[in-house]
Structure formats: structure tokens, C-alpha cells
Amino acid sequence: MITSTGLIRQHLIDPEVCIRCNTCEETCPIGAITHNDDNYVVDPAICASCGDCLGPCPTGAIDSWRIVTTPHSIDDQLGWELLPEDTGEIFESVPEGDDEARALLEVAHQGAPRAVAPKSATVPHLNVATRHSPITATVMGNYRITDPQSESDVHHLVLDLGGHAFPILEGQSVGVLPPSSPDTMRPVLRLYSVSSPRDGERPGHNNLALTVKRVMNNGRGQPGLASNYLCDLVKGDQVALVGPFGDTFLMPTDPASNLIMICTGTGSAPFRAMTEFHRRHLPSGPGKLLLFFGARTRSELPYFGPLMKLDRTLIDIELCLSREDELPVRHVQDGLRERAVEVTELLGHDATHLYLCGVKGMEESVRDVLAESIPDWPAREVQLLQEGRLHIETY
Amino acid sequence: MELIDYDSQIPNNVALASDERLKRALEQWHPGYLNWWNQMGPNGFADSEVYLRTATGVDPKGWAQFQYVKMPEYRWGIFLAPGDPERRIGFGEHIGEPVWQEVPGEYRAMLRRLLVVQGDTEPASVEQQRHLGATAPSLYDLRNLFQVNVEEGRHLWAMVYLLQRYFGRDGREEAEALLHRRSGDEDRPRMLGAFNEDTPDWLSFFMFTFFTDRDGKYQLEALAQSGFDPLARTTRFMLTEEAHHMFVGESGIGRVIDATLATMKAAGIEDPYDVDRIRTLGVIDLPTLQRYLNFHFSVSLDLFGAEGSSNAANAFASGLKGRFNEHKITDDHRLVGATYPVLRLQGGAIVARDEPALTVLNARLRDDYANDCANGVKRWNKAIEKSGIQFQLTLPHLGFHRRVGEFQSQPIDPAGNVVTDRTFDQVTVSHLPNATDRAFINSLMQPVYEPGNYARWIAAPKVAIDNKPGDFEFVRLHA
Ligand SMILES: Cc1cc2nc3c(=O)[nH]c(=O)nc-3n(C[C@H](O)[C@H](O)[C@H](O)COP(=O)(O)OP(=O)(O)OC[C@H]3O[C@@H](n4cnc5c(N)ncnc54)[C@H](O)[C@@H]3O)c2cc1C
Ligand code: SF4
Ligand code: SF4
Numbered sequence: 001m002i003t004s005t006g007l008i009r010q011h012l013i014d015p016e017v018c019i020r021c022n023t024c025e026e027t028c029p030i031g032a033i034t035h036n037d038d039n040y041v042v043d044p045a046i047c048a049s050c051g052d053c054l055g056p057c058p059t060g061a062i063d064s065w066r067i068v069t070t071p072h073s074i075d076d077q078l079g080w081e082l083l084p085e086d087t088g089e090i091f092e093s094v095p096e097g098d099d100e101a102r103a104l105l106e107v108a109h110q111g112a113p114r115a116v117a118p119k120s121a122t123v124p125h126l127n128v129a130t131r132h133s134p135i136t137a138t139v140m141g142n143y144r145i146t147d148p149q150s151e152s153d154v155h156h157l158v159l160d161l162g163g164h165a166f167p168i169l170e171g172q173s174v175g176v177l178p179p180s181s182p183d184t185m186r187p188v189l190r191l192y193s194v195s196s197p198r199d200g201e202r203p204g205h206n207n208l209a210l211t212v213k214r215v216m217n218n219g220r221g222q223p224g225l226a227s228n229y230l231c232d233l234v235k236g237d238q239v240a241l242v243g244p245f246g247d248t249f250l251m252p253t254d255p256a257s258n259l260i261m262i263c264t265g266t267g268s269a270p271f272r273a274m275t276e277f278h279r280r281h282l283p284s285g286p287g288k289l290l291l292f293f294g295a296r297t298r299s300e301l302p303y304f305g306p307l308m309k310l311d312r313t314l315i316d317i318e319l320c321l322s323r324e325d326e327l328p329v330r331h332v333q334d335g336l337r338e339r340a341v342e343v344t345e346l347l348g349h350d351a352t353h354l355y356l357c358g359v360k361g362m363e364e365s366v367r368d369v370l371a372e373s374i375p376d377w378p379a380r381e382v383q384l385l386q387e388g389r390l391h392i393e394t395y
Numbered sequence: 396m397e398l399i400d401y402d403s404q405i406p407n408n409v410a411l412a413s414d415e416r417l418k419r420a421l422e423q424w425h426p427g428y429l430n431w432w433n434q435m436g437p438n439g440f441a442d443s444e445v446y447l448r449t450a451t452g453v454d455p456k457g458w459a460q461f462q463y464v465k466m467p468e469y470r471w472g473i474f475l476a477p478g479d480p481e482r483r484i485g486f487g488e489h490i491g492e493p494v495w496q497e498v499p500g501e502y503r504a505m506l507r508r509l510l511v512v513q514g515d516t517e518p519a520s521v522e523q524q525r526h527l528g529a530t531a532p533s534l535y536d537l538r539n540l541f542q543v544n545v546e547e548g549r550h551l552w553a554m555v556y557l558l559q560r561y562f563g564r565d566g567r568e569e570a571e572a573l574l575h576r577r578s579g580d581e582d583r584p585r586m587l588g589a590f591n592e593d594t595p596d597w598l599s600f601f602m603f604t605f606f607t608d609r610d611g612k613y614q615l616e617a618l619a620q621s622g623f624d625p626l627a628r629t630t631r632f633m634l635t636e637e638a639h640h641m642f643v644g645e646s647g648i649g650r651v652i653d654a655t656l657a658t659m660k661a662a663g664i665e666d667p668y669d670v671d672r673i674r675t676l677g678v679i680d681l682p683t684l685q686r687y688l689n690f691h692f693s694v695s696l697d698l699f700g701a702e703g704s705s706n707a708a709n710a711f712a713s714g715l716k717g718r719f720n721e722h723k724i725t726d727d728h729r730l731v732g733a734t735y736p737v738l739r740l741q742g743g744a745i746v747a748r749d750e751p752a753l754t755v756l757n758a759r760l761r762d763d764y765a766n767d768c769a770n771g772v773k774r775w776n777k778a779i780e781k782s783g784i785q786f787q788l789t790l791p792h793l794g795f796h797r798r799v800g801e802f803q804s805q806p807i808d809p810a811g812n813v814v815t816d817r818t819f820d821q822v823t824v825s826h827l828p829n830a831t832d833r834a835f836i837n838s839l840m841q842p843v844y845e846p847g848n849y850a851r852w853i854a855a856p857k858v859a860i861d862n863k864p865g866d867f868e869f870v871r872l873h874a
Contacts, residue, residue, distance in 0.1 A: 017858050019645045020770065021612075021638035027455055037770065055459035058639035059646070060858040081777065100456075 011042045018061035024053040044071035112392035114385045118252035125167045134240040135164040147299030153214040154302040170273035171249040175242035178229040190226035195269035197277040211269040255285025258352040264294040267358025289315040294332035296323040333365040340373040360394040407473040420559040431574045444871040469545045473556045475628035484622035486728035487714035494624040514554030519590035522578035530840035532850035538869035546636045602691035605644025610698040620717030653854035656782040667786040677851040693796040699761035701800040707756040719763045796823045
């Protein structure tokens, strides 16, 4: 979807390569592709970057992307003979690795396409385990961490990595390969943020934690494939993992860094990891942690209990609850707006990093608040991205 | 007989494993198919590992899996595009009724005929292209050829599935017969003329995939409208694969043009008719390209049959075969009282005459096709225009060099003038590839098998396949 401010990773079709075969228009599930006698084009107001059209295109013409501040209109595109010169604002080269994981990450990072890792972040390991040689982890525990009465079923899963070396940094994700079922013709891969810090859920035990929300309806009336598989695992079950993935959504290790973290639902997973890293390793650092956490009710908020137990000198938590009976409706952007002066002030320091993780829908409203309170936001956004200080991962 | 695990060998979404009757029929047919492939499939590359795209499912993520595969081990599959339980017949006398999941008795013969004719074209092109691997201009092109070949093979499977699943013993016999006809064989030729022509060289192959396979696209699209739902869904999925063939043709010729233009420029040649000099440089001159184009376009037009056809009218009225993009056309979809302008010879000139639309459906499909071809030619011309060289490729007139329909054996020149006092052959000969052209093209056909190298007469692709670089080892020859 397009947003009014900031950078957009626009999906284009290369008119020089396209053979006008109509396959993409036929494939796109939401009618984002249209054509005239000359060209096939993607409507930036509709395309959700789902990637469905990429595989079926016989030419590769469809796999063209530009980073822009104002999207090229349909009319412009219909008249093109060539793709416009890119303005240098092109997607960074992406590391080799699992194509599907890369595609999923690209979509997740589409809101911050030029992000680089924070300067003081540790260099991550990538693609240690591949689809051809995944590692097998064993379930050590699987607990529901939302109220059993609530609609939202989120699980905390602890996986033991046995003797495998599988180094993870806070903010990285792993790929899960659920077993194939008769109606999936190829192995499915899904990404999950690791919610434990680099030394594991329990230090010295070579394990990691995931925070998984059960998807009841995948849009076609069926339960989500991977999330239900994960939520239903019991102690002793084995899981095939690939990865790790992600080399930009990482935390600074400089103890003076401030982290502003904004999330909804399972978007909290990487922030749990980052917060825990701070608690264990940088307890007396001068850096501030500020968390905006959105959920409908307390009972639907993952890790509500443990979160409340955290020392307020470690982390400043702004719960934003939208459906709690006795409270006014409050979304993350409302919380953010209320503390805009503080956030703006913090962002003025080079040591401050802003993270956004969770549902795609919140990206735009968060941007709107930032644009209201920070003069010249679009330019600032570009600058923050380049400095490794703005990170968006939404799915 | 060796038992085959059909679900893993033959990826499918038709519950093959649980359909005993179909499985038995396929088990009987499969050895013959493999035998045919070994005899008539790409000559000499059975052991090479080819970086092929295999479909393992019809959802967007499942249908393009790239991996190295030996062609005989390619996983031929049976795929139907996702169904719509609410789908209704979109045209003809049954318009608005629910689509058929079984063959309506009264249309059985007509439907079988449609399937057999379509099915017959698929193995034919494999046969025609059998020897081309020996002279591929690059590993990239070699891969594309083989991709086209295995997909034609899979399309044969698709038609055979329909025949065996829905047409009982008759269907099984027709499926068997598809394996016994041979392109160009005088005693048992393929059913349509163009599929008995030679594809002697790579230029012809690119022309074939651009022009002749595009006929396939139009036929398949018209069948994808069918009220017989299994046919509609099968052909809809085939169309996604067919698009690759069109790509091979369009980009192949585009790259030939690029190589010619670049070489002419480098040698300071501005005159496209300076043929001898251009040929000495080892690239294909544009006038020769035009003659090849004339030939392949006109031969492909013949595939649409005669302008007026009661078969086509019946197939439409019965709801079996629609028009191109029938669902996007806004009329009554029954063609009551509708007319369509058709080109006819009248008093020594060619005129457009309005005729009952139902009877000239072939002409309409052919016009849609010609329009699509013209758009492709337009894109090639853009490249020529940009180079500053004064030359434009053109499609010859619909009446030029035809062997079927209204203009059959008429002395019509590429511009559409009816030329008097000359025989068909004399008119056409100077506009079709001649023996010298063929010998010259043939002399260029030397294999280039080093990764990243391309024959002089063809440029490297702008984008290779699956985001791979041009020097990727698309075929491992000695695996
Ligand atoms: C970088 C990255 C990190 C991720 N981290 C996490 C994580 O830490 N925890 C986590 O639970 N998930 C995470 N996800 C999402 C996860 O990868 C899966 O998409 C999700 O679990 C659904 O997969 P599935 O196989 O169960 O559903 P599928 O069978 O794939 O069905 C997916 C469909 O369900 C719908 N759907 C997906 N998620 C939701 C949702 N949350 N609510 C409602 N509908 C939904 C969508 O329409 C989607 O098309 C992450 C994704 C990415 C890209
Ligand atoms: S990426 Fe998805 S939404 Fe966008 S054009 Fe392609 S299929 Fe449509
Ligand atoms: S599928 Fe690819 S080649 Fe075909 S029209 Fe779309 S972009 Fe062009």
C-alpha cells in the first residue's frame, strides 16, 4: 500500500523486457495489474507486494522495484518505453540465501527499504542452516501467554538446538519448515522473530524462544498452516529450522543507545529479545528503552505478566489498549502522539534508534504521527534509514 | 511392469492416486510416452542436467520451481487451475447454466476432436525441434529450448489426462494415437500443416515460438472459456507455461536484432541492404529476418483454419470453445444477428465484408492473433529505430502466401495487392527465405557451449531466467 510520506518501494514492470503476455494480470489476487495496448503496469495504490505474480512471469520483467518518495502514476507507467533512470535510491544488494525467506523479508522490510544495521550492531550470521540441510530443534516447552479466555492465542515456544551451532542476534528471525501435508505441494517456509537474546532463552543451554500467534483463518477459511503446527507442538517434538535471516533489523550494542520500540501483538518478539539483552548485559548503560505496545486488551497482550514485572528503570512501557472496558480507546499511534515531544527530543540524538514491528497496518499511522511532530519528516526518514537508526519489520 | 508412485512422479492436483481407473490408463500409456520421448525428444541430451522450471502446484508459489533436472526425469504433471464452484457457462446456447464437470453426451464427439487436435500439436513441436540442441547459440538458449520441450511434453500429458479421464476407451485410443503420429512423416503426419514443417535452425525456432506457439496461446485461451470445466481449467494453467514460449521467441528475435544492429554500428554500416558485408560479419541481415518473418507468420495463420467454419460455429453455440477473452467481451455472447467484418477477395481486390459473426469465428480469432503479433513487431522496431538504421519489420498481409482459407494459393503480395498474371509461387518466392538465405543461416549454426558465451549472431539476454546471471551454467552438459 502507498503511504503519504516517506519512502515507498514501488513495484514496476520493465517495459523493455515484458512481452505483454497477461500472465501477471491473470495471477494478481487483488487486481493490481492493468494494461493498455502498449504496457502492463502495477497500480501503486493497490499492490500489496505479495509476490504472487513474480514466479509466473516468464520474463522477469515483473520483478522490478524502485525506491521513490512519490510513486510513479499508472498513466506515467502506461507511457513508458524504458524504466526511468533510478535515482540511486535503489535497494541495497541482498545477501544470497533462501529465495523465499528473502522474499518474505523484503515484504516485511518494505516500509524501510534502505535500512542499514546500527553502527554498533554485532555482525550477524546468515543462512547457517538451509532448506537442504535444516537443523532439527527439540521442543522444550510450549506455553500459552495470552489469557485462555481471550480470542488471541499466542504461544511462547522454547526450542533446544542440541549440538547445532545456530548463532542468533536479537531482531533476527528463523525459518520454520512445517511438515508437508497432502494439500501443500511443496515445503512451506515461514519466518518467526526470535524472542530470546543471543545467549538463548536460558544462557548456556543453546536454546531459543519464539512467540507465535495462532492464525485461525488464513483468509480462505482454513487455519494458518505453520502457526497452528507450532502452537500445537508438545515437549519432545522436533522442528526443522533454517536461517538465521535478517541483517539490518538488529540492535546497537553501544550501552549509550536509546531504543524506541513500537509494536503490536507478536511484533513484541524481537523487543523481548532486545530488552532481555539489555537487562543481562548492559544493566547500567545510560541508554533508555521506551516501548509502545499495542493490543486490544490486557488479556490479549503477549507476556503481560512478565512485562509488568520488569524494572521501570530498565524500560519505560506505554501500553496502548484499544478495547479495555474501563479505558479510553488507545492505539499505538495515540500513545506515540501523547509522548511525541519526548520521542522527537530523543530522536534528535544520534544514539537513538527507532524500531517498528508487528502488523503492517500500523506503519502508516505511526508515520503520520512522526510526520506531524517532526519537521521535514520524509528527508529525516531517509537520513535515519541510512544511519541505521530506523527499522521497520511488519507482516 | 514397474509400479510408479504417481503422486511424487507426476505432481498433480487431480487426486490421481485415488483414481484407480485413470491410474491404470496412465500406467499403460506412460511407457509409450517415455519411449516416444526417448525416440523423438531432444536428441543427445538425455544425460545433461538442465536448470528447468518445474510446476509442483498451481498456486503462484508452487508452479515455478527451478532446479537441475535430467529431461527424462522431468516431473510431468497434471494440473488444473483452481476451480470456481459458482462458474457458469459464458457463451452460446447454454449461457448462464452451471459449467459441466462431465462431458455432455451430445457434444462428446466434438469435444474429443477439439482435444485431439490440440493434443496433437504438443508432441509435434518437440519432434520438429529435436535436433536443435546440437547447434545452440548458448547454454542459456539451450536451456530455454529444453524448457519449451518439456512443457510441450507436459501439455501432451494435460490433453491425455482429459482424454483418458473423460472419454473411456475412445479416449485411451486417441491418447495412444497421439504417440504414433510423427511430424513430417508422410504416412502418419501430424494433423495440422505448420506442425509438419521443418524447424531447421535457431532463427526458425525463434520465429516458431513467436508466431506458431502464439497460435497455441489463442487456441488455448479460447478453450479456457469452455463450458466443460476440466478443459477450461487445464488450458488456463497451460497458458501460464505457454507464455514462456512466447518469451523465448520475442526475446530471441529481439536479441538477433540487437546483435545485428550493434555489429552494423561497430562496422560503420548504415545501409540495412548492404547484405553481403553484414553477412561477412557473421550476423543476420534485417531483410533476411523479414523473409523468415513472412514465412512463419503466414504459415501460422493457416492454423486458424478457413475464415468461415461450421465447426467453429457449432463449438461456440454448444459452449465448448469461446472467443479470445470471451469473458471480457461485452455483447450477448450468443452472437444473435451479430456480424463481423471479414476480408474477402472480390472482383480482383480484397475487401472487408460483414458476415454473420457466428460463422466467421476463426477469422475473428485470427485477427486478434495478428494484432498481438503486430504489437510484438512494434517492439522490435523500436530497437531498430533507436539505432538510427532505416529499416522496419512488417507483418505481411493476411492474404500473403496462404494455403488455407479465402486466400489459398492466391497471388497476393505482402502489401496485400492482388497481383495478376503471375503464379502463386512467383509472387511469393522473393518474399520468403530462399536457398541462399537458408544456407547462410545454416552456416551460422555452430554450438556455443561455454557458460556466458553467445554466438556472434545473437546478443546476451538483458535478463536471464530466475534472476540468474548470463554466465550461469544453465545446462551441465557432461553430468
Ligand atoms: C520477518 C518476519 C517475522 C515474523 N515473526 C513472527 C513472529 O514472531 N510471530 C508470529 O506469530 N508470526 C511471525 N511472522 C508471521 C509468520 O511468518 C506467518 O506469516 C504466520 O505465522 C502465518 O503463517 P501460517 O502458515 O500459520 O498461515 P498461512 O497458512 O500462511 O496463512 C497466512 C494467511 O493468514 C493471514 N494471517 C497471517 N498472519 C496473521 C495474523 N497474525 N492474524 C490474522 N491473519 C493472519 C494472512 O492473510 C495470510 O495470508 C513473521 C513474519 C515475518 C516475515
Ligand atoms: S506483488 Fe502481489 S499484489 Fe502486487 S501486483 Fe504482484 S500479485 Fe499483485
Ligand atoms: S507476466 Fe511478465 S512478461 Fe507477462 S505481462 Fe506480466 S510482466 Fe509482462
